[in-house]
Every structure is written in C-alpha cells, then in structure tokens.
Amino acid sequence: MTIHPTDKRVRYAPSLAVWIVDTQESHTVGADQLLAAMTVHATESGDMPEGCTCAPESFSVSPMNGVTASTARVHRLGQQGGIAMYGHGTVPEYGVAREQGNAHQCPHASGDGERRAKALARAGQWDELWDLTEPFPAAPGTLLPAAPSSKAPAAWQGEPLSVPGVGVIPDRHVHPATRADLARLGTLATEATRLGSKARKAQAAAAQGPMEVRRLATEAAMSGKALDAAEVARMVRERQEAAEAAQAVAEDTRDAVDKVRREVAAGIAERRDEWLTYLHDQAAAGLARLDLVVAELEAAVENLAEIDRVRQTVEQANSGRLFSAGSMIVGNAVEAVRRSRERAATALAGLERHAAKASKAKADQKA
Numbered sequence: 001m002t003i004h005p006t007d008k009r010v011r012y013a014p015s016l017a018v019w020i021v022d023t024q025e026s027h028t029v030g031a032d033q034l035l036a037a038m039t040v041h042a043t044e045s046g047d048m049p050e051g052c053t054c055a056p057e058s059f060s061v062s063p064m065n066g067v068t069a070s071t072a073r074v075h076r077l078g079q080q081g082g083i084a085m086y087g088h089g090t091v092p093e094y095g096v097a098r099e100q101g102n103a104h105q106c107p108h109a110s111g112d113g114e115r116r117a118k119a120l121a122r123a124g125q126w127d128e129l130w131d132l133t134e135p136f137p138a139a140p141g142t143l144l145p146a147a148p149s150s151k152a153p154a155a156w157q158g159e160p161l162s163v164p165g166v167g168v169i170p171d172r173h174v175h176p177a178t179r180a181d182l183a184r185l186g187t188l189a190t191e192a193t194r195l196g197s198k199a200r201k202a203q204a205a206a207a208q209g210p211m212e213v214r215r216l217a218t219e220a221a222m223s224g225k226a227l228d229a230a231e232v233a234r235m236v237r238e239r240q241e242a243a244e245a246a247q248a249v250a251e252d253t254r255d256a257v258d259k260v261r262r263e264v265a266a267g268i269a270e271r272r273d274e275w276l277t278y279l280h281d282q283a284a285a286g287l288a289r290l291d292l293v294v295a296e297l298e299a300a301v302e303n304l305a306e307i308d309r310v311r312q313t314v315e316q317a318n319s320g321r322l323f324s325a326g327s328m329i330v331g332n333a334v335e336a337v338r339r340s341r342e343r344a345a346t347a348l349a350g351l352e353r354h355a356a357k358a359s360k361a362k363a364d365q366k367a
Helices: 031-045 098-105 111-122 126-131 176-207 209-223 229-270 272-315 333-347 349-366
Strands: 010-013 018-022 059-062 066-069 074-080 083-088 161-163 167-169
Touching: 010 031, 018 031, 018 111, 031 059, 031 066, 031 074, 031 083, 074 111, 083 111, 111 126, 161 176, 176 209, 176 229, 209 229, 229 272, 272 333, 272 349, 333 349
Parallel strands: none
Antiparallel strands: 010 018, 018 083, 059 066, 074 083, 161 167
C-alpha cells in the first residue's frame, strides 16, 4: 500500500519529542512501517526536527511503489489498541539506561518527555496528549499566488526529448544542464540498445554453430567430399569470439549508461535548491494567472446570466414578476475551475515551504 506524505495517521509532539501513530481505522499497514514511511517523507521535504537521526538508514521513493524503507531508528514506548507511541533513537539491548541510550542515538531523545507521554497514556488522557501533537510531516498548506507586481523568470524551454529507459522529458521547466545530461544519456542508451541487439544476434549465430557443423557434414557426405575440419573449427571459433566481443561491448555500454544515469541523478540533487526556487516562482506566477482567469470567467458567466434574466423579463413582461427570474446559465463551470485551482495550490504546496526555508536561510546568512 502506498503511504502518501499527506497521511494523517502520524503526529509529533515537539514538547515531548514523541510520535503518535494511530492505526485504529486501518490495519493494512503496521505502525512501525507507517512511521518509517512518514520519516522518509519528512526527510525528503525537510520537515524532520533539525539534526534528527531517526529516519530509516536506507530507503527509496518511487512514483510506482511509494516508499520502501528499513525500520525507522526509533523505539516504541507503548501501545494501546491501535495507537502506538515512539521516542527518538534506538534502545541499546544491554547495560545503558533507556534515556541515556536514546541520547547517544539522536540529539532529540528526551527521557523527561517520554515519561510525561507515558504517564498521560497510562492515565487514559489521550485527548490531552493529542492536543500536544501536530501533523507529521508538517501540514503542507497551499501555494500562494505571486504578487501582481512580481514577474516570473523566463521559463526553461527545450526540444522534446525521449530517453530510453526514462521516458518522455517535459519540454519546459527542466534545468538546462540536466537536459544536456539527459540528451547525453539518451544517445548512450540508444547505442546500448543497438549494441545489445547486435550482441544477441551474434550469440544466436554462435549457438547455431553445432547445427551448422552438422549441416556441413551432411552436405560433405552427400557430395562425397571430405569435410574440412580445420575450416569448420575456424568458423565455430570465429562465431564464438564475435559473440563474446559483442557481449563485452554491450555490457561496457550498459555500464556506461548506468554511470550516466547516476550522474544525472547526482546533477539533479546538486541543482535541487536552484531548481525548486525556479519552480516556485513559475508556479506562483502560474497560479496568479489562473486566479485572473477564474475571476474573468466568473465575471463573464455572471454577465451572461444577467443578460438571460433581463431577456426573460423583456420577452414576457409580467407586472408581478419584473426581473425576478433566475438563470440556468449559472452552473458548476466556475466552481469546477475553482476546485482545480485549489487542487493545484495544494499539490504544489511543497514549493511554498521550500521558498519559505530558502528565504529564512538567506535572512540567517545576512544576520
């Protein structure tokens, strides 16, 4: 089951330094797995407590499979029904007090906080404990539209690009340096495909060697001629050598493709801050344009509705019902656009949080 970063079943109590995981309504994912996934999402979004070392030691995130992760480096404080509670850090098996061991594992471990949390849980004061928590990761919020006077930077544009093993690359908003890396990867991947096909053909030809020897032997026997054993051996050897050489070249090229893929990923990570800042500015400007479109659409529909109401009065004047008719023109079109706008603002909320963190970091540097 895919666990999304907006999942509401995990909360964090900063004052106690503990996590609360509520799986009462859904048992498809265990509390340990759920917390591990959410610490991964928090790590990816920069929402882990500063300096926290509790995220899983190894994890991966993919659009198809979601989060795959080892266990979060936390320890369970207790569980009641479908609600589990966790503290920072792992607990040593022998010889060290629990709180002391946690402190060695994560700077946020808090023995006092854990004792308070367990005391509240034992007393059945879950509501009081819940009031001390907040969504984890932090609630995403929404993207804010750009100010009317602001201007988005020029969009990064490029030619349509399709990379074997990657897919179709968007023609907008891809970092120019990454696009160049992807073009290089595409060329190499295409060559790897060609060489792989060539190697398979060479291997097929080598595999046909014994059958070819039998054919030559049969033809020689039928014609009464002696089979040239040396020539046959040379033919088989050359085919085998050609297959091995083609396979070696194909493998080397595949290795080169893997190396370039790693370089592309490393380049994306290196340009992450610049890229996210660019995407935020583009998205904020796009949202501001959409707001203008929504307002214009709303005004246009309202104008047509007013025309329709007046039309009804003019066509059928009735002293008892002057300009009181409604209009069927006002429907769900504007509301549907508004909902699309809200979905976009919510989906792109991470860019707003990135912008806020970048602004804070810049201010801290100046201070």
